Amino acid sequence: MQRVVVLGALSDIAEAAARQYADEGARLVLAGRDPARLQAVADDLRLRGANDVRIAAGDLTRMDPELSIAEWAEAMGGIDVVLLAYGVLGEQRALEQDLPAAAALIDTNFRSAALWSMAAANFFEKARSGTLVVIGSVAGDRGRQSNYLYGATKAGLAVLVQGLAHRLAPAGAKAILVKPGFVDTAMTAHIPNKGALWSTPEKVAGLIRKAAMRGKPVAYAPGYWRLIMQVIKTVPTPIFHRTKL
Amino acid sequence: MSLSFHNDDSVTSWGRMGRRSHQLARPRFLSDVGDWNASSRQARLAIGNRRSYSDVCLSEGNRLIDMTGVGRFRSFDPATGVLVAEAGLTIDALLKHFVPLGYFVPVTPGTRFVTLGGAVANDVHGKNHHVTGTFGSHVRWLTLERSGEGTVRTSSEGHSDLFAATIGGLGLTGIISEVAVRLQPIGSSQIAVENVACDNLDELCDGLAAGDEHFEHNVAWIDCTAKGDRLGRGLLSRGNWSDNGPLEPHGDPRRTMPTDRAGALLNPLTLRLFNMGYHAKGKLTEGRSVSHYEPFLYPLDSVLHWNRLYGRRGFYQYQCVIPEREGREPVRELLRTIAASGEGSFLAVLKRFGDRPSPGMLSFPMPGLTLALDFANRGPQTLALLARLDAIVEAASGRLYPAKDMRLPPHLFTKGYPRMAEFASHIDPMCQSDFWKRMAA
Numbered sequence: 001m002q003r004v005v006v007l008g009a010l011s012d013i014a015e016a017a018a019r020q021y022a023d024e025g026a027r028l029v030l031a032g033r034d035p036a037r038l039q040a041v042a043d044d045l046r047l048r049g050a051n052d053v054r055i056a057a058g059d060l061t062r063m064d065p066e067l068s069i070a071e072w073a074e075a076m077g078g079i080d081v082v083l084l085a086y087g088v089l090g091e092q093r094a095l096e097q098d099l100p101a102a103a104a105l106i107d108t109n110f111r112s113a114a115l116w117s118m119a120a121a122n123f124f125e126k127a128r129s130g131t132l133v134v135i136g137s138v139a140g141d142r143g144r145q146s147n148y149l150y151g152a153t154k155a156g157l158a159v160l161v162q163g164l165a166h167r168l169a170p171a172g173a174k175a176i177l178v179k180p181g182f183v184d185t186a187m188t189a190h191i192p193n194k195g196a197l198w199s200t201p202e203k204v205a206g207l208i209r210k211a212a213m214r215g216k217p218v219a220y221a222p223g224y225w226r227l228i229m230q231v232i233k234t235v236p237t238p239i240f241h242r243t244k245l
Numbered sequence: 246m247s248l249s250f251h252n253d254d255s256v257t258s259w260g261r262m263g264r265r266s267h268q269l270a271r272p273r274f275l276s277d278v279g280d281w282n283a284s285s286r287q288a289r290l291a292i293g294n295r296r297s298y299s300d301v302c303l304s305e306g307n308r309l310i311d312m313t314g315v316g317r318f319r320s321f322d323p324a325t326g327v328l329v330a331e332a333g334l335t336i337d338a339l340l341k342h343f344v345p346l347g348y349f350v351p352v353t354p355g356t357r358f359v360t361l362g363g364a365v366a367n368d369v370h371g372k373n374h375h376v377t378g379t380f381g382s383h384v385r386w387l388t389l390e391r392s393g394e395g396t397v398r399t400s401s402e403g404h405s406d407l408f409a410a411t412i413g414g415l416g417l418t419g420i421i422s423e424v425a426v427r428l429q430p431i432g433s434s435q436i437a438v439e440n441v442a443c444d445n446l447d448e449l450c451d452g453l454a455a456g457d458e459h460f461e462h463n464v465a466w467i468d469c470t471a472k473g474d475r476l477g478r479g480l481l482s483r484g485n486w487s488d489n490g491p492l493e494p495h496g497d498p499r500r501t502m503p504t505d506r507a508g509a510l511l512n513p514l515t516l517r518l519f520n521m522g523y524h525a526k527g528k529l530t531e532g533r534s535v536s537h538y539e540p541f542l543y544p545l546d547s548v549l550h551w552n553r554l555y556g557r558r559g560f561y562q563y564q565c566v567i568p569e570r571e572g573r574e575p576v577r578e579l580l581r582t583i584a585a586s587g588e589g590s591f592l593a594v595l596k597r598f599g600d601r602p603s604p605g606m607l608s609f610p611m612p613g614l615t616l617a618l619d620f621a622n623r624g625p626q627t628l629a630l631l632a633r634l635d636a637i638v639e640a641a642s643g644r645l646y647p648a649k650d651m652r653l654p655p656h657l658f659t660k661g662y663p664r665m666a667e668f669a670s671h672i673d674p675m676c677q678s679d680f681w682k683r684m685a686a
Contacts, residue, residue, distance in 0.1 A: 011276075012273065012314075032272075034276075036274075036276050037274045037276060040274060040275065040317055040331075041317070043318070043319050043320065044317035044318045044319070046341060047319075047320065047321055047342075048318065054282040061628065091589075162530075169631040175558075186271070186273055186314070189249070189251065189271050190249075191271075192251075192253065192255070193255075
C-alpha cells in the first residue's frame with residue numbers, strides 16, 4: 001500500500017493520478033487551497049478504494065514544507081511518493097507589463113516548488129527510499145516569446161530535480177521530472193480544435209504513475225514529446241526567431 | 246471562484262447536424278457551479294456528454310455548462326445500494342468501479358457514454374424497460390442549481406412536483422448537480438443471451454411479447470429494408486444476468502471511426518445489402534450463448550465516433566412509441582413507408598415498453614411498441630419521409646422522443662405530452678434550450 005502526498009491536488013492531472021493510487025488502496029494526503037473542493041475530491045477517492053485520505057488545506061507557497069512533510073509522514077507511517085502538481089500558466093503578455101504579478105508566478109512555480117522538492121528530498125534521503133515526482137513542462141525546453149516566463153520557472157525546476165536525482169541516487173531514493181505536452185485541462189479549456197497531439201489528464205496521470213515506477217529522471221508524457229522537443233530545440237535561431245511559436 | 250466561459254462556435258449534438266455558437270464552460274467543482282448560479286442571471290443550459298441526437302443539448306448564443314468535469318462519487322451505501330454522485334459522472338466510469346463490486350445501473354441506454362444528469366434529463370430507458378421502467382424510476386433524490394433559489398434538493402417526498410418535472414425535464418428545471426440512484430446487484434458481468442431470427446413482423450412482435458415474460462433484457466433488431474412477406478423481419482435479442490461468473494468491467498473502445506467521408510458509401514443498395522447480410526448472419530448464429538454485458542448492451546460503443554458513419558451532413562434519429570391499444574398495425578405502416586423510401590439505418594430497433602410508470606412529467610415511454618432508427622440527412626427528401634412517419638404516429642396517438650429528434654414538430658409534442666403545461670410551470674426561467682424554443686414557439 002503506497003503512501004502518497006499530492007501537492008496541488010485540485011488540478012485535473014493531480015486528481016486523475018490520485019484516482020489511480022486510490023484504486024490500488026493507497027493512503028493519501030491532498031494538499032491544496034480550497035477545503036470544500038478538497039473534501040469533494042477526498043470523498044471520491046475514499047469511495048474508489050483509498051485506505052485513508054487526509055486533507056491539508058492552505059496556500060502551498062506559505063506552508064512550511066519541512067514541518068508539513070514530517071507531520072504527514074507521521075500520520076501515514078511514512079511517505080512513498082510526493083507528487084508536486086501545482087503551477088500557474090499565466091498570461092505572458094500581461095505578465096510582461098505587470099512585474100509584481102510576474103514575481104508571484106515565479107514565487108509559486110519556482111521558489112515554493114523548489115522548497116517543497118528539497119524538503120521531500122531531505123525526507124527521502126533520510127528514509128533511504130521514496131520518489132519525488134515533479135510535473136514540469138515541455139515549455140521549459142526552449143524559451144519562446146509566447147510563454148517564456150512560465151517556461152523559465154519550469155526549466156529552473158528541471159535543473160533542480162535533476163540535481164536532486166543525482167544527490168538521492170546513493171540513498172536509493174528518486175527524483176523524477178515529468179514533462180507533459182498538450183493536456184486537455186481547465187488550464188487549456190479555452191483553446192479550440194484540440195488535435196491529435198492533445199492528451200487527456202487520465203492518460204498523462206497513467207504515464208506519471210509509470211514514470212514513478214520506472215524511476216528514470218526525466219519522462220515526457222506522452223513519450224513522443226521528447227522527439228518533438230528535440231526538433232524544436234535544434235531549429236536554428238535565425239529561423240526560430242521568424243516563427244510565432 | 247466562478248465559471249470561465251469561452252467562445253465555441255462548433256457545438257453540435259450526436260446527430261452532427263449544424264454547428265452552433267455558444268459560450269462554453271467546463272467546471273470541475275460543484276461549488277463553482279453554485280457560486281456562478283448565485284451571482285449570474287444569464288441564460289444557460291447544463292449539458293452532459295452530448296449523446297443526445299437532437300437540439301435538447303444546444304442553446305445557441307447562450308451559456309452552455311458542460312458538466313462532464315464534475316463527475317465524482319460522493320457516497321455509496323451498501324445496505325441500500327444507493328449511490329450519490331455528481332451529475333457529470335458517466336455510466337462508463339460508474340460501471341468501471343461498481344461492476345467488480347457486483348453492481349450495475351438499474352437502467353442503461355444503448356450507450357454507456359452518458360452522464361447521470363443526462364440520464365435524468367432525458368429519463369432514459371433500456372432493453373429492460375418492461376421490468377424496471379425508466380432511469381428516473383430509480384432516482385431517490387437529486388439536487389438542482391436554480392436561478393434565484395440556489396441549491397434545491399428534490400425527491401418524491403420533498404419538492405415532489407419539481408422532482409417529477411426534472412425527470413425527463415430536458416435540463417430545463419435548473420442545473421442538475423447531484424443524483425442519488427439505487428444500483429442493481431448483479432451476480433456476474435455475464436448475460437445469458439438468446440438470439441432468435443424471425444421472418445416477419447408478426448413473428449417478431451409475438452416473440453417480443455413472449456420474451457417479456459422470461460427475459461429481463463428484451464429487444465429486437467429489425468430489417469427496415471425488407472418488404473412484402475418479409476416486412477418487419479428481424480432478430481430477437483434477449484437475455485438475463487447470469488448469477489455465476491466473473492465480475493469484470495468493460496474495456497475502452499477498441500476502434501474509432503476516423504473520418505466522416507464514409508457517408509458517400511451509404512445508399513439504399515448498401516443499406517439493403519447490409520441488412521440482408523445481418524439477417525442471414527443472425528439466422529446462422531441463432532441460439533443461446535453467454536456474453537459479457539458490453540457487446541450485448543453497448544454494441545455501438547465499441548466504435549468511438551460511430552456517428553461519423555452518416556457523413557458530413559449528419560443524420561436524424563427517429564424514435565416513436567405506439568400505444569399498446571393500437572397494436573402492431575401502425576408499426577407495420579411505418580415499416581412499409583420506410584422500406585418503400587429506401588432510406589433507413591443499419592440498426593433499427595423494436596421494443597415493447599412495459600407499464601411501470603415513470604415519475605417524470607415529460608417521460609417518453611408508455612406501454613406499447615417503440616421503433617428507433619437513423620436516417621442519413623439528405624435534406625428535403627428525408628424531412629418529407631419523416632413527415633409521413635409523423636402522420637402515422639399522430640393517427641395512432643403515439644409520441645416522439647425529444648432526445649432523439651432534431652425536428653420534432655411542436656404540434657406532435659403538444660399532443661404527445663399532455664403534461665407539457667404543468668411541466669412548463671417548473672422551468673427555471675434562466676434555462677433555455679434550442680429544443681424548447683422550438684416547442685414553445
